[in-house]
Amino acid sequence: MTKFPAVLLFLGPEEGQKNEEIDALRGRVAQATGGPPEEHKFYLTEVSIGDVVDRLRNGSLFSAFRFVRVYGAETLKKKDDLATLADYLAAPAGDAILVLVSEETRADARLEKLLPADSRKVFWELFENQKRGWVVSYVRKQGASFDADALDLFLELVESNTNELRAEADKLIVFVGRSGTITIDDVETFIFHSRDENVFTLYKRVVDDDFAAALEVLATMISSDDADPVPLISGLVYHVRRLLSLRALLDGRTPFDAACTRLGIRGKRIQADFRAGTDRFSRSELERQVYLLIEYDAAFREYGARLSRILLETLVYQLMFRSDGIHVGGSRLDSLIA
Structure with a gap:
């Protein structure tokens, strides 16, 4: 044997x-x-x-x-x-x-x-080029294919773990059939808007100016173990920075469609969410949010999971409302930890 x-x-x-x-x-x-x-x-x-x-x-x-x-x-x-x-x-x-x-x-x-x-x-996490190659190969083996823009959006939305990539690709393959082509509208419908609560839905509630709904999203993420503070903050930083880049282009009189193309913001529904964000927040306000998120990121990395829910709820409040009297660094946070 x-x-x-x-x-x-x-x-x-x-x-x-x-x-x-x-x-x-x-x-x-x-x-x-x-x-x-x-x-x-x-x-x-x-x-x-x-x-x-x-x-x-x-x-x-x-x-x-x-x-x-x-x-x-x-x-x-x-x-x-x-x-x-x-x-x-x-x-x-x-x-x-x-x-x-x-x-x-x-x-x-x-x-x-x-x-x-x-x-x-x-078993290391896939690099971006490996992630693209894995998805293309997997979908092709099932007889389906991606439009170029649809593939870019899929890779942006789905984590670099083959379990997640396979599960989300299977949803699309079932919908378009084994000889079908996956379009950007398919990815929007079955990946972006059908997903459980995440960074995107959380920030959408911030843009909607609905604090209670934002806390509900956050609570759902916490209950599903999807609110590890560090990756959550990283996702928000990435999202708000893209929104800030869009706001800067619009302020420079770049047409909205052209600005979205330049930044790789694809899909009509996703573009609508970005438009709502630029309507809601000025460039200076988005810059404030980026600085705020970086400050929270440092706090979570230093203090770990302690007070994570309290700090995340405070962060959501500060993203929506300017509150210069609340800080996450220095003696104020230290007094909460003690």
Whole structure:
């Protein structure tokens, strides 16, 4: 029978390619052993590595091989946990693979030292050029295609994770059919306006001058774990800077359509949202928002998740209403943290 490694360490944020690697490994095991392996999936937030090792040491009555995945490998730092794992790896079960998984790009140095050098693999987030190539290839394999502008908008809206890219592309393929062409209107309808609450819908409520609705969007994002402060602020900075660039072009008497073309703002509905933003805020007000967001970004990076909801709600208020008496830096924030 093919010999498989006792342990593998899969790291990195690219969950799609990581899952593909796990699926391929599972397939090789099934082919080599004559049937699907017995599978176990653990999270180190719920069980200890000792519990996992106990399961590994107990053979299976129903399958020739066992496939054990453990998520949260970045938490394996305690001396006792590392010792437990080291004892197991000194004499691992011959009928099992242990796959340690983490979204981080590095595990504890002591953990990595326990593992064979070739057992560690990092799945990095796709670069922009890789993202474009992956989407084009995936959609083409399904028999569909993208208009150039539609592809640009799709790449702008969807995260650089192949799980997300695949899921959103599948929606469009189902709509246009396997021989269809995806247009910019399709992307607007099925990606931009059908998505759950996000940075775009949050800022739209700011533009609408509806503070209560903006807080509802924020609450929805928080409840769905989609309001990690740092990427949320980064998304808002990107969006407001584009709006500021548009406002500057309009102030310089560039026609709206020409300004949108120059900035790559595509789609009639998205352009309508940008027009509403430039109608609502002056250039100086948008500059104030950018400075404000940069200040909040620094605060979140320094203080982490503490007070995140309070600060995010305050940020939304300050984006809508000038409030020079509220600051996020210095002694005012320090007094809240204390």
